[in-house]
Amino acid sequence: MSSLGHQLATSVLVVGAGGSGLRAAIEVAEAGVSVIVVAKSMTENAPAAIGSAGPMRPAAGSEPDEVWQRHAAETLREGRLLADPHTAQAVARYAERGSQDTGRHSPRPERGGQVPRRSGHAHDSTACAGEQGGPGVHRALRIRAAELGIPVLTGVYVTRLLVDDGTVFGAYGFDLVDGSRYLTHADAVILATGGHTRIWRRTSSRRDESGGDAFRLATEAGARLRDPELVQFHPLGLVGPEHAAGLLLDEAVRDEGGVLLNNLGERFMTRYEPEHLERGSQDRVAAAVCTEIKAGRGTQAGGVWLDLSHLPRETVLTRLRQVHQSLLDVQTLDITRDPVEVTPTAQYSLGGVRVEPEDHSTEVTGLYVIGEAAGAPHGARRLRENALLELLAHGRIAGRAAAEYSARLTVQQRSPAAVRAAETDMTRLLAADGDQNVRALLRSVRHLMSEHAGVVRDEAGLAAGLDGLDGIEARTAHAGIHIDIGGLQDLAYAYDLRSTLLAARATLECARERRETRGGHHRSDHPDAGPGPGVALVWSPTTGVRREPVPPTRVADSMRDVSADAGSPRQPR
The missing domain is CATH 3.50.50.60 (FAD/NAD(P)-binding domain)
Known part of the structure; x- marks a missing residue:
């Protein structure tokens, strides 16, 4: 290099x-x-x-x-x-x-x-x-x-x-x-x-x-x-094929009447949102899908079925034209006849x-x-x-x-020491020759977060996630960086791993501290929103989690009855 x-x-x-x-x-x-x-x-x-x-x-x-x-x-x-x-x-x-x-x-x-x-x-x-x-x-x-x-x-x-x-x-x-x-x-x-x-x-x-x-x-x-x-999880991410996994289906498929089915063929949203069904809020639908999968009623690949075959073909071809064509391209699947496999997918921070x-x-x-x-x-x-x-x-x-x-500005700030520290950090990473593969460590963090801090969370899972993260961080001390004909990707992955570990720890610690269900944050062991206005959780690597009040607003009268809609979907009977 x-x-x-x-x-x-x-x-x-x-x-x-x-x-x-x-x-x-x-x-x-x-x-x-x-x-x-x-x-x-x-x-x-x-x-x-x-x-x-x-x-x-x-x-x-x-x-x-x-x-x-x-x-x-x-x-x-x-x-x-x-x-x-x-x-x-x-x-x-x-x-x-x-x-x-x-x-x-x-x-x-x-x-x-x-x-x-x-x-x-x-x-x-x-x-x-x-x-x-x-x-x-x-x-x-x-x-x-x-x-x-x-x-x-x-x-x-x-x-x-x-x-x-x-x-x-x-x-x-x-x-x-x-x-x-x-x-x-x-x-x-x-x-x-x-x-x-x-x-x-x-x-x-x-x-x-x-x-x-x-x-x-x-x-x-x-x-x-x-x-x-x-984190916002979209309920309609494609399960496969590999090159298309994670692509999101337009919310219009729910708006137009698409239904979600588990592996028993049940329209399970009747158990969670009997009034709105699939047209419920995105976070509630995602939580319902996740609950079905965790209960063993998902597909073998870890999803559920979205079915539009009951809709008039003309509706699909006009109102959902691009969705129909795209699924023909990536899965050779015709949604006017066959269901598509979907699963909750991390969409937005x-x-x-x-x-x-x-x-x-x-x-x-x-x-x-x-x-x-x-x-x-x-x-x-x-x-x-x-x-x-x-x-x-x-x-x-x-x-x-x-x-x-x-x-x-009248004076430009400069620090040769800060530049040297950045240079030294990269040089040390390039010399790392341990036996731990940085890409494998990245995959370990992603599996850990999906298992313990996905759509629906609880105290035991978050605690287990933090313990597992400690183990992965210990392994990073023995990571190796290999610069070869493949280019600088290993070095990039090493920095990606640092970012991923920090983001994962911040997420797990704050998710554990937020003992309530509010919007996209679902705690199955704390299914209700806390009383009154929400509290912001502020985190840093040195101080951990601190609670801060959300500033007051002049439009409070427009937000009555918000807490009534803040809870998680009802658990299935």
Whole structure:
């Protein structure tokens, strides 16, 4: 591995080239401030799902103040009182007044206009702008970034943020192809590397994303995490084949009348949600599926059956056209005749790095965190309308804040000692020659998290998970790194393992501390939500779990009866 590297300098460094990272970089560049984007992924594609929903918008037809306040109230209600109210209001206000910006970074609706979806919310406002809205937004952002001449360097793995006296001044990393090292000096750093859903065995994340990178980079720099135990599991992830495992089916298949069956052919949702059945909230349906599987009523591969064969063929071919075609492509399966095997799949990190809601800054001066890497925007459950609004809103807010922070600086922070520490850390890892394979250790963590901290959790399982994690961490002391003709992947996996272990410990410790069921966090031994407003769990490697009150909100009157809907699905008779 070459020690000769690249030395770069910029005002703002964005780590991550997903939607939120690109939106932040665009905001910085449009402010006339220099910006560089780096990403470990070798491609710049947006995450994909089968029939993924497009950009979401709040309901129209009301007074402007009423629209954004109602949207904020819906976000807080859906988050089961754990979302930060200031963050929720910022996204709602952005949605209300930023339609021009949202439209600028959104694809045009397909012919036929927007298709309303039944979301089950009190004020239904979900609309899909074409079946590939998410990727369409990402394409629009890439085009705008290119127009602005923003450098986007892919295949660069950031191993450490450079910090001196509580202030970030850049990042250190290496090229995944040739191994050359990167030293990037920056006034401000924006982390947009995704969440930690990759630490579970079944996930919709690609292999090189959402492994907890932001969690490790931020906490090593001196930041803390908030509510890492809160994770959204999608009930309809494909079980196979291997290349398609984890792909998510559009929620429209539930909206349009798809039914879930166990291996006995029973429509088991009648036992858990007799009123809403498969159209219940995503977290309740996922918990019900998980309960069926754990009770031995799942398929041999660990799933259940989603059946749409009772629907008119015309309905499937028109309303679920892309789902139908995609399953023909990946499984040669015709859902108008045959059921598809699905299982709960880790989809979205609701918790993340603790940030200030006003600008997404952290306890580390000059460090900002956005997107799925940031904690508190959604609380214990994500409002579907906010899926794309959030990344655009938070990217814009943090990008502007980072640009303004850089412009105010009169002195650039530097620390040769911090750079040497990053260099030494990588050199030591490269020399590791133990007998433990880092990829096998990663798989061990993912199996452990799936077994002990999946959709439904309890005290005994979480305690066993922490004990097992101690054992895996002990084995990492004997890990070996082998750089060969396969490239630098072993080194990347070693850093991935560090991130995964940290994210797993934070998740297990906070899940054990949250002794209640609230939104996507299901404790079978504590099936009810705690009284009153929720409590945020803040974690760091040095202090462990600390409890913080969620700030009060002015829209409390809009959230009455939230706790009545916060419990877990009823256990089967």
